[in-house]
Amino acid sequence: MKKALSLFLALAMIVSMSSVAFATDANKTYSFEIVSKGFQSTYWQAVLKGATTERDKINADAGYEKVKFNMVGPDSESDIAVQVNEFESALNAKPNAIGLAALDVNALNDNIAAAQAAGIPIIGFDSGVPNAPKGAVLANASTNNYVAGTVVAENLYAKIKDRIAAATAAVRVGEINQDATSESITNRGLGFIDKFIELATADGYKVAVIGNEKYVNDSKGDKAAEADAKVIIEVRVPAQTTTELCATEAGVVLNETDTIAIFGSNQVAAEGIITANETLNVCGSADTQIIAVGFDSGTVIKAAVTAGTMYGAVTQSPVGIGEKLIDMLLAAASGEAVQDTDTGCAFYTAANIASDAIAPNLYD
Numbered sequence: 001m002k003k004a005l006s007l008f009l010a011l012a013m014i015v016s017m018s019s020v021a022f023a024t025d026a027n028k029t030y031s032f033e034i035v036s037k038g039f040q041s042t043y044w045q046a047v048l049k050g051a052t053t054e055r056d057k058i059n060a061d062a063g064y065e066k067v068k069f070n071m072v073g074p075d076s077e078s079d080i081a082v083q084v085n086e087f088e089s090a091l092n093a094k095p096n097a098i099g100l101a102a103l104d105v106n107a108l109n110d111n112i113a114a115a116q117a118a119g120i121p122i123i124g125f126d127s128g129v130p131n132a133p134k135g136a137v138l139a140n141a142s143t144n145n146y147v148a149g150t151v152v153a154e155n156l157y158a159k160i161k162d163r164i165a166a167a168t169a170a171v172r173v174g175e176i177n178q179d180a181t182s183e184s185i186t187n188r189g190l191g192f193i194d195k196f197i198e199l200a201t202a203d204g205y206k207v208a209v210i211g212n213e214k215y216v217n218d219s220k221g222d223k224a225a226e227a228d229a230k231v232i233i234e235v236r237v238p239a240q241t242t243t244e245l246c247a248t249e250a251g252v253v254l255n256e257t258d259t260i261a262i263f264g265s266n267q268v269a270a271e272g273i274i275t276a277n278e279t280l281n282v283c284g285s286a287d288t289q290i291i292a293v294g295f296d297s298g299t300v301i302k303a304a305v306t307a308g309t310m311y312g313a314v315t316q317s318p319v320g321i322g323e324k325l326i327d328m329l330l331a332a333a334s335g336e337a338v339q340d341t342d343t344g345c346a347f348y349t350a351a352n353i354a355s356d357a358i359a360p361n362l363y364d
Helices: 002-026 042-062 080-092 105-117 145-166 183-202 213-218 243-254 267-280 299-307 318-333
Strands: 030-035 067-072 097-100 122-125 137-142 171-176 207-211 231-236 259-264 291-295 312-316 345-349
Touching (some): 030 318, 042 318, 067 080, 080 105, 097 105, 145 171, 145 183, 145 259, 145 312, 171 183, 171 243, 183 207, 183 213, 243 259, 267 299, 291 299
Parallel strands (some): 097 122, 259 291, 291 312
Antiparallel strands (some): 312 345
């Protein structure tokens, strides 16, 4: 009898201990370190807002503090050494996972390898961690730049399709890209061209692509010879990445008498268009003016969109990046599979620039 009682008590103790362990696992708090490329600008504050909102939602649903995080970043996006130190501090905190938007991957490689050796999963965000050691970064939360380029094309084409139809001769659409090497820039530029060709071809128009060889050769669709085209997409790339040189390239297109629209594929290129127009004064919303569209945000672009000088632009979603980042960090820390996630984008004009859906994602 005593032996049976002892066995019963031992079993009860095991069950009790298992219950405590189960309860502890069920109420586990996950701690994350997030190292961004900056921290003071409104863009990174929007990422922080998204991360905070998603953390609070997860914790409210769980009924306890399931997620906590610490987000840091240098004052300037040129402070590579500062970010390296911040990443070292993040490692020393021994978090369950790390979010990283790298300024210089080469400068961080040793620390990234150390995180990998320690079994700390890394999730990239924004521009991510290109060329990181194999297997160190599990996935990225960022804008699908090719898709974002198609969003610009869809909105611009809808704005100018009647002018194309009414034109008795070929019309020109300019595209200004700050370079022909950056993955994000080339994907946006090619996404724009490919979608524009698709839309115009569906309406029975032939499209030619001229200018920079990278974009001419890599663009898809049924491209026509310039002499046979109803629409000519002219792609120009400056010798160096500056607003001033983008303005020079934009000025060439804006001076063409058959130009009806122009696209700048990032903040530098879009501001170049705006700068060129300050002298030429040919952009606006009237049927006789050139319809300008851009990408990203910033004081100059927002002012031009509000004033109607620039019809609209695509903004990335820094708030969405922060939200998705928290979800992916939690999944990775929990041992779940993660994959690259498109954090979305939106086209904004003077009509919706102040809306709740757009305004939080615009930055200076």
